[in-house]
Amino acid sequence: MPALRPTDFKGTITWLGVVPRLANGIRAEIRSEVFASYAGFEEDVHSGLTRPSCIRMTATYPKGTEIRNVRQLSILSAEELALIADDMGLDDLDPIHLGASIVINGIPDFTHVPPNARLQAESGATLTIDMENLPCVLPGREIEHDNPGHGAKFKAAAWNRRGVTAWVEREGLLKVGDALRLFIPDQPAWRHG
Numbered sequence: 001m002p003a004l005r006p007t008d009f010k011g012t013i014t015w016l017g018v019v020p021r022l023a024n025g026i027r028a029e030i031r032s033e034v035f036a037s038y039a040g041f042e043e044d045v046h047s048g049l050t051r052p053s054c055i056r057m058t059a060t061y062p063k064g065t066e067i068r069n070v071r072q073l074s075i076l077s078a079e080e081l082a083l084i085a086d087d088m089g090l091d092d093l094d095p096i097h098l099g100a101s102i103v104i105n106g107i108p109d110f111t112h113v114p115p116n117a118r119l120q121a122e123s124g125a126t127l128t129i130d131m132e133n134l135p136c137v138l139p140g141r142e143i144e145h146d147n148p149g150h151g152a153k154f155k156a157a158a159w160n161r162r163g164v165t166a167w168v169e170r171e172g173l174l175k176v177g178d179a180l181r182l183f184i185p186d187q188p189a190w191r192h193g
Contacts (some may be wrong), residue, residue, distance in 0.1 A: 002120055002186065003184060003185065003186055003187075004167045004183040004184065004185060005118075005183065005184055005185075005186040006181065006182075006183050007182045007183065007184055009106065009107045009108075009179070009181070009182040010106055010107075010179045010180060010181050010182065011077075011104030011105060011106045011107040011110070011119065011165055011179070011180045011182065012104060012105055012106050012177065012178070012179055012180075013103070013104055013174060013175065013176050013177060013178045013179075013180065014078050014103050014104060014105050015030070015078075015095050015100065015102070015103035015176065016030070016031045016032065016033065016034050016101070016102055016103075016174060016175075016176055017029055017030050017031055017045040017096060017100055017101060017102075018034065018041050018043045018101070019029060019045045019099050020043060020044075021042055021043070021044070021045050023045060025138070025141060025142055026097075026098070026099030026138045026139065026142060027096055027097065027099070028095060028096045028098070028099055028101075028165050029096070030096065030099055032132060032175065032176050033172075033173060033174065033175040033176070034101075034174050035167045035171070035173050035174075036073075036125050036127070036159055036171060036172055036173070036174050037161060037168060037171075038168055038171055039069075039168070040069070040072030040073055040101075040167065040168055041072070041073065044072075044096065044101065045131065046069075046071060046072055046073070046074070046101075047069075047072060048069050048072070049068070049069055050066050050067060050068060050069050051066075051067060051069040051071065052064045052065065052066060052067075053065040053066075053067050054071075056134065063161065068097060069167065070128075070130040070165065070167045071130060071165040071167070072101075072165075072166065073101040073102060073127060073165065073166040073168070074098070074099055074101045074102075074133055074163060074164075074165060074166075075100075075102045075103075075104065075110075075119070075127070075129075075163050075164050075165075075166050076095060076098065076100050076102070076103050076104075076110075076162070076163035077103070077104060077105065077110035077111065077161075077163060078103050078104065078105035079105060079108070079109065079110070080111060080161040080162075080163065081091070081093045081095065081103065081161075081169075083157075083161055084154070084157045084158050084161050087153070087156075087157035088150050088153040088154065088157045089150065089153070089193075090147060093143070094146070096142070097139050097142035097143045097146065098139045098142070099138065099139065099142075100163075101108060102127075102174070104119075104180060108164065110132075110164070111132055111160055111161055111162060111163055111164060112160070113129055113130055113164065113182065113184070114129075114184055114185055115130060115131045116128065116185050117129045117182060117183060117184045117185065118169065118181040118182070118183040119164060119166070119181070119182060119183075120170075120180060120181050120183060121172060121174055121178050121179070121180055122151065122155075122178065122179065123172040123173050123174070123178070124170055124172050125168070125170055125171060125172025125173065125174055126168070126169045126170035126172075127166045127167070127168060127169065127180070128166060128167050128168075128169045129164045129165075129166050130164065130165045130166055130167060131164065131165060131191050132160075132162065132163075132164055132165075133162045133163050133164055133165045134162060135154065135155045135156075135158035135159055135162045136155065137154075137155060139151075139154050139156065139158070140152055140153075140154040140155060159172050166167060181185070
């Protein structure tokens with residue numbers, strides 16, 4: 001019996017980007033296609049099979065502990081970006097400011113897709129969702145640079161809308177316009193959570 005259940009939901013890739021390794025900040029650069037290797041997007045600062053644990057992992061590991069990199073990618077929803085922008089008083093919110101890897105549209109309440117779900121492209125490239133990507137102050141700095149007076153509004157506006165972190169389970173080429181089919185774990189929600 002399969003452990004992952006295919007859904008009827010497909011997200012269309014509307015934007016791809018990488019944060020260059022030598023970047024000063026998290027500003028992403030736009031791409032029309034990217035090869036997703038087992039290490040992530042090879043040009044990206046977040047790529048690698050392992051990484052040092054960050055402040056978000058201090059309940060589990062001391063900061064800087066070498067761990068498996070399940071934070072290779074940052075995937076956001078176009079619909080949720082529009083809601084964030086509206087709450088911030090902006091016409092739109094450019095993914096370059098958020099250190100985004102992928103923006104998709106078509107999957108409702110995307111930030112709350114269950115951990116361990118998969119997004120699979122027709123090429124076979126498959127991304128495993130780790131968990132919700134909690135908002136932080138870094139995107140606010142990038143937003144403030146181009147939209148003075150709005151950067152500080154990001155963290156509150158992005159709460160429960162910041163998308164997810166993910167890692168590459170199966171390599172392959174991803175292109176703007178590709179459809180990603182959602183597969184979810186075939187198990188009930190944990191009732192003690």
